Amino acid sequence: MESEAMPQVPEAGELPKAARRGPISHAIFRVARLHRMLAGQLLREVGLHPAQELVMMQLWDRGRMRQTDLARHVDADAATMTRTIQRLEKAGFVRRVRSTSDKRSVLVEPTAASQALRQQVEDLWARLEDYAAGDLTDAERGGTLAVLERLETNLAAHISDAEPPSRPAAPDA
Numbered sequence: 001m002e003s004e005a006m007p008q009v010p011e012a013g014e015l016p017k018a019a020r021r022g023p024i025s026h027a028i029f030r031v032a033r034l035h036r037m038l039a040g041q042l043l044r045e046v047g048l049h050p051a052q053e054l055v056m057m058q059l060w061d062r063g064r065m066r067q068t069d070l071a072r073h074v075d076a077d078a079a080t081m082t083r084t085i086q087r088l089e090k091a092g093f094v095r096r097v098r099s100t101s102d103k104r105s106v107l108v109e110p111t112a113a114s115q116a117l118r119q120q121v122e123d124l125w126a127r128l129e130d131y132a133a134g135d136l137t138d139a140e141r142g143g144t145l146a147v148l149e150r151l152e153t154n155l156a157a158h159i160s161d162a163e164p165p166s167r168p169a170a171p172d173a
Contacts, residue, residue: 028151038131042124046117047091051076053121055084056093056110060118064109066099093117 019026040050048056054074059065065073071081085108088094093114099105133141 024151035128035132039128042128046120046124048117048121049087052084052088053125055081055088056114056117056121059094059108059110060114064097064107067096067106067108070108 015023015026036050043050043053051074055070058070058073062073067081067085068078070085071078074081076084085094085096089096093111094108095111097107097109099107133144136144
């Protein structure tokens, strides 16, 4: 089996010139990229792709849900959620059923087969947490969570404020 190449991790002070005024944003990008890569490796061990476990976590905790509500809970758009549900359904982890009260609604529910997956997902999330923060003290973990929550709040407050990028005018035909 071929081993995957180790990702290149830049030195702490090694920022691209364009990122020097945003070192925290650059650090978030780097950490998120590595976290997603490692999560992807771990999820492949149980036959899932990144973000599918988040869908399953919601279904295990909440039970049968409308597909639109599920998309909202995991912050996914409708098209992405449809593809994710199709893949999970093909793997035998979820089933889609029409709502008896609203024929336009599709309900998604975890299958009995997905219950065996639940413990594996919990275990791999514990491994991921340990890989990411295993050497942090309890105080450092608490501080890290507090800072991340503040960053999330700060960013969420500006989501609707962001202006779309300006596009150059189309050339005259």
